[in-house]
Amino acid sequence: IGVDRLQQYGFLTESLESAADDMESTQMDESDADNAARVFIDCVDGEARMAEQMAEDPDLTQEQQECIREQVDAELLKRTFSLLFQGREDEAQEALMGPAFQCMFGGPSDE
Structure with a gap:
């Protein structure tokens, strides 16, 4: 996905600045959304960021954090961001949230 498509979707302005305020109304087609999600998660190391956020949550036990790390992997994050x-x-x-809630309230998923 290139600059032209990002501008078309409203992610970037004509001056190539982020248009973050307008992102909520964006509706990319599935292929572009998949590609954008892949690049976003791979570039920002989505799994590591999720682990950092969980570590800051005093309400999550170590066991819950480990369960979420196992369940909420890069592929799930890519699918989530694509959606x-x-x-x-x-x-x-x-x-x-399905896998995360399973870890927090129901233990590790048996899937």
Whole structure:
């Protein structure tokens, strides 16, 4: 996905600045959303960022954090962000929070 497509979707302005305020209304097609999510998660090391955020949460036990790290991997984060970029917020939240809630309230998933 190139600059032209990012501008077309409203992620970048004509002057190549971030248009972060407008991202909520963005609805990318699935292929572009998949590519953008892959680049985003790989470039910012999404798994590491998730682990850092969990470590800052005093309500999560070490066991819960480990479970979430196992369940919420790069592939799940890519799928979640792809859904977000497609404007499918409810599905994205369900995809991410399902495994996390299982770890927090129901123990590790048996899947």
